Amino acid sequence: MAAIVARALVKHFSQEIKAVDGIDLDIPEGQVFGFLGQNGSGKTTTVRMLTTLLKPTSGSAEVGGVDVLAHPERIRRSVGVAMQEVGLDEVQTGRELLTLQARLFDVPGPVARTRAGNLLDVVGLAGDADRPLKGYSGGMKRRLDLACALIHEPRIVFLDEPTTGLDPITREAMWRYVEDLNKGGVTFFLTTQYLEEADRLCDDIAIMDRGQIVAKGSPEALKSSIGTDAITLGLGSAEDAGLAEPLLRRFEGVDSLQVQGAQVILYLKNGAAAVAPLVLALAEANVKVEDLRLRQATLDDVFLRATGHHLETGDQGQGRL
Amino acid sequence: MRFLRDTILLMNRALREAIRQPANEIGNAFIPLFFYAVTVGAVGDVAREAFGVSDYKGFQLPVAILQGAAGVAGGAGLAMTLDIQSGYFEKLLLTSTPRLAIVGGRMLADGVKSVILCTLIVAMALAFGSGFETGPVGMVALVLSGGVFALCYSGIGVAIALKTGSPQAAQAGFLLFFPLLFLAPTFAPLDVFATWLEVIARANPVTYILEGMRALVTGGWQWGSLLKGSAAILGMGVVTWTMTAMALRGRAAGG
Numbered sequence: 001m002a003a004i005v006a007r008a009l010v011k012h013f014s015q016e017i018k019a020v021d022g023i024d025l026d027i028p029e030g031q032v033f034g035f036l037g038q039n040g041s042g043k044t045t046t047v048r049m050l051t052t053l054l055k056p057t058s059g060s061a062e063v064g065g066v067d068v069l070a071h072p073e074r075i076r077r078s079v080g081v082a083m084q085e086v087g088l089d090e091v092q093t094g095r096e097l098l099t100l101q102a103r104l105f106d107v108p109g110p111v112a113r114t115r116a117g118n119l120l121d122v123v124g125l126a127g128d129a130d131r132p133l134k135g136y137s138g139g140m141k142r143r144l145d146l147a148c149a150l151i152h153e154p155r156i157v158f159l160d161e162p163t164t165g166l167d168p169i170t171r172e173a174m175w176r177y178v179e180d181l182n183k184g185g186v187t188f189f190l191t192t193q194y195l196e197e198a199d200r201l202c203d204d205i206a207i208m209d210r211g212q213i214v215a216k217g218s219p220e221a222l223k224s225s226i227g228t229d230a231i232t233l234g235l236g237s238a239e240d241a242g243l244a245e246p247l248l249r250r251f252e253g254v255d256s257l258q259v260q261g262a263q264v265i266l267y268l269k270n271g272a273a274a275v276a277p278l279v280l281a282l283a284e285a286n287v288k289v290e291d292l293r294l295r296q297a298t299l300d301d302v303f304l305r306a307t308g309h310h311l312e313t314g315d316q317g318q319g320r321l
Numbered sequence: 322m323r324f325l326r327d328t329i330l331l332m333n334r335a336l337r338e339a340i341r342q343p344a345n346e347i348g349n350a351f352i353p354l355f356f357y358a359v360t361v362g363a364v365g366d367v368a369r370e371a372f373g374v375s376d377y378k379g380f381q382l383p384v385a386i387l388q389g390a391a392g393v394a395g396g397a398g399l400a401m402t403l404d405i406q407s408g409y410f411e412k413l414l415l416t417s418t419p420r421l422a423i424v425g426g427r428m429l430a431d432g433v434k435s436v437i438l439c440t441l442i443v444a445m446a447l448a449f450g451s452g453f454e455t456g457p458v459g460m461v462a463l464v465l466s467g468g469v470f471a472l473c474y475s476g477i478g479v480a481i482a483l484k485t486g487s488p489q490a491a492q493a494g495f496l497l498f499f500p501l502l503f504l505a506p507t508f509a510p511l512d513v514f515a516t517w518l519e520v521i522a523r524a525n526p527v528t529y530i531l532e533g534m535r536a537l538v539t540g541g542w543q544w545g546s547l548l549k550g551s552a553a554i555l556g557m558g559v560v561t562w563t564m565t566a567m568a569l570r571g572r573a574a575g576g
Contacts, residue, residue: 051415055574077417087408091338103330104416106323132341148412 001065003029003156003187004050009059011045019045021211022059027189027204029155032182034202035191036303038311042211043191044084047160050189051081064156077105080149080157084164084191086141090134094125094144097133098151105152112151119147124173139170146174156187163197175201195299195311205299207306215306222302227255229271230301231278233264234291244287251278258304265304267297324425327418331426332433335400339434345396350438353389354445357381361449364508372513376539378451383534384507385442386463387527390435390471391502395495397427398478402488405572420573424483424565428475435471439464452539459537466534470554474498476561483568501527529553 006025012018020042027033035043048054050063052072061068064078089097095116102112120129123143133141142162149157159178163171178188178201192198198205199219207215207222215222233248235241238261248257248266253274258265268274271294282289303311339346361378368377401424404410413423443460447453453460478494485491504518505527511519522528533550536543 053411053414073417076415081415083408083411085408087410087412089334089338089404089407089409091341092334096334096337100330100334101412101416104327104413104418106417152417 001029002062003027003031004033004061004063004189006046006050006061007059009046009049009061010057011042011049011054012057018211020049020056023206023208023211023213025061025206027187029187030182030185031203032178032188032190032201034198034205035189035208036193036195036198036205036299036311037191037208038193041208043208044160045211046208047081047083047158047189047191051079051158052076077152078154078156080152080154082145082149082157082159082162084160086138086145088133088141088145088148091132093130093132094120094136095129097144098147101148102151107152115151115153119151120144122177123147139166142166142170143174146177150181155185156189157181158189160191161193162190163192163194171197193311195303199299207303209307215302219299223297223299226297226301226305227267228269228297229267230295230297231266231268231271231275232291232293232295233266233278233282233289235262235264236288236290238262240287244282244285247281247285247287248278251281256305258301265301267301267305271295324419324422327422328425328429331413331418331422332429333426335397335427335430336433338400339396339430346393346434346438349389349392349396349434350441352392353385353438353442356388357385357442357446358449360384360508372509374510374539376452378446378449379453379538380535382443382446382451382538383463383531384502385446386439386467386534387470387498387502387531389438389442390467391474391495391498393435393438394431394471394473394475395478395492396434397424397431397475398480398482398491398494399488401427401479401482402486402491405482405486406488410572414573420569421566424479424569428472428479428565431475432468432472436464436468439467442467453537454539454541455537459542463534463537466530466537466550466554469558470530473554473558473561476558476565480561480564480568483565483572486572501525505531507531526553526557530557 004025004027006023008022008024009020010022011020023046035046037043045054049056050061050068052068052075055069063075066074068075098116098119099112102115103109107115120126123146125140125144128136128140146162163174166174182188190201202219204218205222206213235244241259241262241264244264245259248254248264253268253270254266256267275294279289300311361381365377368374374380414420443464477497478491481494482491504521504525506522511522514522529549530553533546536546540546
């Protein structure tokens with residue numbers, strides 16, 4: 001059974017602002033599905049529609065087999081959500097907040113208290129459980145927020161940029177936790193700006209750009225769709241790149257290429273074997289190669305190919321693999 | 322049943338918040354007690370001669386009750402905006418709790434805080450030498466009516482908070498109370514008012530609330546005044562709760 005299905009889902013805030021512009025989703029149970037895109041691409045709006053916080057302008061969606069418009073209260077009972085902005089009541093302690101959260105999901109009192117204690121332990125906050133949240137660090141709040149999303153043991157969990165702003169150690173811990181839960185059958189719908197996160201966690205990925213899904217598939221399939229390897233050529237100038245482009249497009253084995261200023265990125269199956277003939281061909285055409293790098297294709301390459309621009313995360317070093 | 326249980330859970334959360342951040346509550350207690358002491362001190366001795374009120378301490382007690390209750394009732398709207406801004410309100414919307422319980426818990430907490438404050442005000446007025454015609458039962462009725470008034474009045478701030486998400490706008494809901502209070506027989510009985518002011522005062526629901534409460538303190542079990550006062554509080558409640566429910570629906574729909 002599909003965990004999440006959407007058909008022609010649209011959200012327009014005005015004539016000009018088309019946040020989500022007709023997307024289709026089919027996410028099987030037990031999958032970690034990644035929604036990759038820049039800020040403003042429509043990821044969060046999609047999550048808000050699927051979790052009943054926002055009504056779609058048109059289209060339909062089902063979560064856990066339940067229509068989001070017809071039975072929003074049933075959806076809320078069955079899904080866990082951690083939004084991008086950690087929304088917590090800072091006056092309460094971690095234990096109070098989690099217990100209240102469980103009770104508001106109709107979990108009986110004694111069970112709620114036990115679960116809160118267990119989850120605090122799992123997310124590494126047992127020692128701080130009885131301190132007010134105002135003394136928690138950003139990473140601690142993020143972990144508590146994740147615990148809030150899981151306190152009623154949902155089978156489908158939406159995480160909207162769950163590791164944005166976290167330090168690498170906390171990020172790694174969050175990833176491990178998601179992986180463990182996923183092994184237990186929990187479906188995750190994860191939005192992220194981090195390619196590494198998508199590559200590591202996700203079974204399938206959709207790349208979102210300007211409200212539309214522009215590429216979809218498993219990370220491996222997406223990468224192989226553009227060629228296994230990537231050769232980045234630094235040429236003398238943008239004119240040189242323009243001159244070289246027709247030649248490079250005809251070059252044997254090249255699946256696709258991207259020109260960005262004086263830089264040309266070639267995607268091909270066997271990059272190592274292509275390097276020498278490539279340099280020779282360019283030399284014969286009087287195109288000077290100033291720099292050449294061979295590497296495996298990454299999701300960033302997929303993103304570039306699909307959207308025409310790199311994924312900018314605003315968090316240095318995390319966007320690229 | 323679920324609604325009631327969740328409302329109480331969320332009320333407890335709001336009360337915990339008040340206990341851990343007592344500054345607002347201290348402010349809410351100080352203002353009515355201060356005005357009560359100052360007004361009684363300034364006018365008390367001449368009240369009988371000026372407008373025929375022999376127990377001015379008792380006459381002013383309902384004013385302090387209403388001031389205190391309105392001050393407390395301003396808290397729910399402000400707290401709601403803080404929840405909205407922090408994102409916690411959205412987290413509550415994502416639970417399976419009935420959505421009215423989210424605002425109901427806050428408003429009920431205001432009612433409870435108001436009962437505590439009104440008890441303090443009554444105790445202070447008695448210590449000052451105020452009479453109380455209806456005795457301990459009347460005192461309980463007065464304190465409870467202060468709580469119900471807060472529960473009703475808090476709907477204004479909560480509705481504004483839900484509509485705007487702005488703390489400044491939500492606090493303006495509390496400021497609305499002052500014209501209502503001063504256009505009622507707050508410092509003197511209606512029969513000494515200028516005609517134009519009396520006309521306005523008679524159209525003001527606070528007049529009937531004040532007179533109903535005043536009957537408990539200085540007049541005895543005057544059922545006519547008590548019924549009118551109760552009707553005014555409940556009428557105000559119907560209006561503010563309707564506003565709140567509509568604003569909640571708008572915010573929960575999310576645009």
